[in-house]
Structure formats: structure tokens, C-alpha cells
Amino acid sequence: xxxxxxxxxxxxxxxxxxxxxxxxxxxxxxxxxxxxxxxxxxxxxxxxxxxxxxxxxxxxxxxxxxxxxxxxxxxxxxxxxxxxxxxxxxxxxxxxxxxxxxxxxxxxxxxxxxxxxxxxxxxxxxxxxxxxxxxxxxxxxxxxxxxxxxxxxxxxxxxxxxxxxxxxxxxxxxxxxxxxxxxxxxxxxxxxxxxxxxxxxxxxxxxxxxxxxxxxxxxxxxxxxxxxxxxxxxxxxxxxxxxxxxxxxxxxxxxxxxxxxxxxxxxxxxxxxxxxxxxxxxxxxxxxxxxxxxxxxxxxxxxxxxxxxxxxxxxxxxxxxxxxxxxxxxxxxxxxxxxxxxxxxxxx
Numbered sequence: 191x192x193x194x195x196x197x198x199x200x201x202x203x204x205x206x207x208x209x210x211x212x213x214x215x216x217x218x219x220x221x222x223x224x225x226x227x228x229x230x231x232x233x234x235x236x237x238x239x240x241x242x243x244x245x246x247x248x249x250x251x252x253x254x255x256x257x258x259x260x261x262x263x264x265x266x267x268x269x270x271x272x273x274x275x276x277x278x279x280x281x282x283x284x285x286x287x288x289x290x291x292x293x294x295x296x297x298x299x300x301x302x303x304x305x306x307x308x309x310x311x312x313x314x315x316x317x318x319x320x321x322x323x324x325x326x327x328x329x330x331x332x333x334x335x336x337x338x339x340x341x342x343x344x345x346x347x348x349x350x351x352x353x354x355x356x357x358x359x360x361x362x363x364x365x366x367x368x369x370x371x372x373x374x375x376x377x378x379x380x381x382x383x384x385x386x387x388x389x390x391x392x393x394x395x396x397x398x399x400x401x402x403x404x405x406x407x408x409x410x411x412x413x414x415x416x417x418x419x420x421x422x423x424x425x426x427x428x429x430x431x432x433x434x435x436x437x438x439x440x441x442x443x444x445x446x447x448x449x450x451x452x453x454x455x456x457x458x459x460x461x462x463x464x465x466x467x468x469x470x471x472x473x474x475x476x477x478x479x480x481x482x483x484x485x486x487x488x489x490x491x492x493x494x495x496x497x498x499x500x501x502x503x504x505x506x507x508x509x510x511x512x513x514x515x516x517x518x519x520x521x522x523x524x525x526x527x528x529x530x531x532x533x534x535x536x537x538x
Contacts, residue, residue: 196309196317196319196348197242199238199240199254200238200254200309200311200317200348200349201317202238203235203237203238203311203317203346203348204311204315204316204317204348205315206235207235207311207315207346208315209313209314209315210522211233211522212228212229212231212232212233212521212522212525213232213233213234213235213346213522213523213524214228214232214233214234214235214342214346214523214524214525214527215234215235215236215237215255215283215342215346215347215524216234216235216236217236217237217255217256217280217281217283217284218258218279218280218281218284220278220279220280220284221280221284221288221290224288224341224527225288225341225343225527225528225529226526226527226528227526227527228524228525228526228527229525229526232524232525232526235346236256237254237255237256237281237283237346237347237348238254238255238256238348238349239254239255239256239257239258239281240253240254240256240257241253241254241257241261241262241265242254242349244265244266244269244354246269246271246354248324249271249353249354249355250306250323250324250351250352250353250354251266251271251273251351251352251354252323252349252350252351253282253349253350253351253352254282254348254349255281255282255283255286255347255348255349255350256281256282256283257281257282258279258280258281258282259275259276259277259278259279259280259281259282259285260277260279262275262282263275263277266354267357270356270357271354271355271356271357272298272354272355272356272357273298273304273352273353273354273355274291274292274295274298274299274300274301274303274304274352274353274355275292275301275304275352276290276291276292276293276301277292278290282350282352283347283348283350285301286301286305286308286337286338286339286347286350287338287339287340287341287342287347288339288341289301289302289338289339289340290432291488291490293383293385293425293428293485293492294382294383294394294425295383295485295488295490296380296381296382296383296384296487296488297358297380297381297382297383297394297396298355298382299353299355301338302334302335302338302339303353304352304353305321305334305335305338305350305351305352305353306321306322306323306324306334306350306351306352306353307319307320307321307322307323307334307350307351308320308321308333308334308337308345308347308349308350308351309347309348309349309350310337310344310345310346310347310348311345311346311348312345312517313345313517313518313519313520313522313523317348318333318345320332320333320334320336320337321333321334321351323351334350336513339529340529341524341527341528341529342523342524342527343514343517343518343523343524343527343528343529344513344514344517344518344523345517345518345523346523358396358397358398359397359398359399360395360396360397360398360399360402361382361394361395361396362394362395362396362402362406362421363392363393363394363421363422363423363424363425364392364393364394364395364406364409364419364420364421364422365390365391365392365393365419365420365422366390366391366413366415366417366418366419366420367389367390367415367417368389368415368416368417369390369391369413369415369419370391370413370444371384371385371386371391371444371484371486372441372444372486373412373413374391374393374409374412374413374486375486375487376412377408377409377411377412377413378393378395378405378408378409379405379408380397381393381394381395381405381487382394382395382396383425383485384485384486384487385425385426385483385484385485385486386444386483386484386486387426387481387482387483387484388443388447388482389447390426392422392425392426393409393419394425395409406419426483428483428492429480429481429482429483429492429493429494430492430494431492431493431494431495431496431497432490432491432492432493432497433490433491433492433493433497434489434490434491434497435484435489435490435491436489437489440484440486440489440491443482443484443491480493480494480495481493481494482494510529
């Protein structure tokens with residue numbers, strides 16, 4: 191399948207990028223310091239904005255990178271659809287560049303899986319198309335997934351085709367103090383989110399009303415929380431940094447939490463954990479996380495403290511450097527920023 195020629199907005203953007211000198215794209219600056227600040231002297235540009243085409247029947251939307259995520263979702267809501275992008279005040283290109291999933295990723299899907307096609311401007315100032323408008327008939331390297339999370343160091347995102355998914359008929363949040371979050375996760379067929387902050391567990395259930403109610407009853411029966419589950423308007427406020435933790439690491443955090451099975455009197459005070467919308471409890475050392483909100487079943491923990499670097503293996507570091515050289519041999523795209531190949535994530 192031959193991709194259509196880029197429109198005027200993308201051609202003008204490519205001309206702005208050019209083929210010489212350090213250059214970076216700024217959007218809403220909501221995650222501007224992720225991976226480090228651009229080097230001094232870097233020329234800052236704006237990606238083109240606007241929703242090019244929405245096909246509700248195909249459940250796809252073609253959108254330019256400079257479009258605000260909130261604007262995109264407001265437009266899609268008119269047809270009862272949404273995307274996997276997080277509503278955090280930033281742009282579509284910014285969300286893709288940092289590879290950030292919505293906190294309710296279990297229900298909405300991962301951002302990397304939602305990208306069918308990307309159009310980006312390469313280091314030599316050319317518009318490149320990767321992927322296709324549908325899943326079928328796409329061959330070759332998976333450029334869309336490679337560019338998601340690359341912080342604009344491999345190419346400057348100009349446009350993307352995203353999968354959409356239906357807005358559920360019912361969305362309900364529940365919370366309970368002292369519930370074991372892993373039991374809550376295991377009890378549910380497909381929760382949209384299971385969040386835990388050291389003391390409180392939040393669950394979002396979505397779907398048809400009867401299905402949500404059945405899931406709620408399963409949740410209550412499996413967790414047996416003394417104070418019960420109460421319905422609330424939303425989940426907790428998220429701390430500003432993201433960590434990537436293995437399931438075993440997260441379970442050790444649960445054991446060390448105040449009142450946890452291995453707490454031995456507690457490893458930190460609950461802070462504002464009992465308040466609706468509050469941040470996480472302070473787990474304390476040796477975790478180093480401070481206040482946290484963990485996304486159960488995902489591997490992401492939102493923390494009040496930056497994640498320490500995880501040095502990658504020499505082989506992984508060499509592979510990342512080789513990929514960067516192939517896409518940007520002169521190092522002109524977002525100089526000063528670096529993607530952590532070991533998987534540690536900085537500001538969300």
C-alpha cells in the first residue's frame with residue numbers, strides 16, 4: 191500500500207526542520223524535562239496541529255502531533271470514542287514521544303499498541319511514513335513502535351494514525367482502606383485500573399451496567415475489607431515521576447508498607463493516603479520511592495521522587511547507540527536528551 195503524499199502542513203514542517211543544526215519540538219511542555227533538557231543553542235519548533243480525519247466506523251483517527259490530547263478526546267467523544275493517550279494537558283506528539291500510557295491502561299490499552307502509522311521528519315529534513323492506516327497490509331520494520339518513547343531523538347513526530355476504542359456505557363471508581371491490591375486485581379476479569387498508594391486501593395470498573403455491578407460484587411467478595419468498598423469520583427492524584435518496577439519488587443513494597451505483612455510496625459507514615467484524591471503513602475527506605483501510587487498489573491509506580499538511573503548492559507547500550515546513529519548520525523535531533531534503554535522512567 192502506497193502512502194499518500196504528505197500535505198502542505200507536513201511539508202512546511204519538514205522545511206522548518208531542515209537538514210542542519212540542532213533542533214527539537216516543543217509541545218505543551220508538560221513533560222519537557224523527561225530525558226534531560228535540550229542542549230543550549232537547540233532551535234525549538236512547533237509540530238503542526240489539527241485532526242485530519244476521523245473514521246468512527248474504522249475506529250481510527252489521523253491527527254497531527256501538535257494537537258492537544260484534550261482537544262482530540264473532546265472531538266472523539268462526540269462519536270462515543272477515545273484513545274489510549276493520557277489526558278494530562280499535553281500534545282499528541284508529546285504523549286507519543288515519552289511513551290506515556292493512561293493511568294487506566296488496563297482498560298484503554300497501551301499507547302505503543304494504539305499507533306498504526308506515524309509520519310515524522312528525519313534528521314535530513316524528509317517526511318518519512320512508517321506503518322499503515324490499518325493493521326493488515328503492513329510489512330517491514332515497525333517504525334511506529336520504535337518512535338513511541340524515543341523522545342524525538344530518532345525523528346520529529348508530525349502526524350499519527352491512532353486506534354480508537356469505545357467509551358464504555360458505565361465507568362465507576364471504588365476505593366477501600368487496607369485492601370490487598372493483588373487480591374483485588376486477581377478477583378476482576380478486566381479492570382480498567384487497580385491503583386494502590388501504600389494504604390488505599392482504588393479500582394476503576396467499566397462496561398455495561400450489569401457487568402460492572404457483577405465485577406463490584408466479585409471485588410467485595412474476594413477482598414473482605416473491614417471498612418468495605420465505597421464509590422468515589424476518581425482515582426488518586428498522581429505524583430510527578432514514573433518508575434518501572436518488576437512484579438516481585440512491587441510485592442516487596444506491599445510487604446514493607448504500613449500495615450503490610452512484612453511491615454514490622456510500618457516503614458513510613460500514611461501521610462494523606464486516607465483522603466480522597468490524595469497522593470500516596472510514604473513507604474520510605476530502602477525503596478527510595480517516597481510518596482507513591484502503584485499501578486497493579488502494569489509495572490508502573492508514580493512517585494514523588496525521581497527514579498535513579500539503571501545502567502543498561504553494555505550490549506543494550508551499544509544497540510541503542512547504533513539505532514540512534516542510523517537515524518540521526520549527526521546528533522541534531524533533540525540533542526541533550528537521552529532515552530534510558532534500561533527502562534527506568536523519569537518525569538511522567
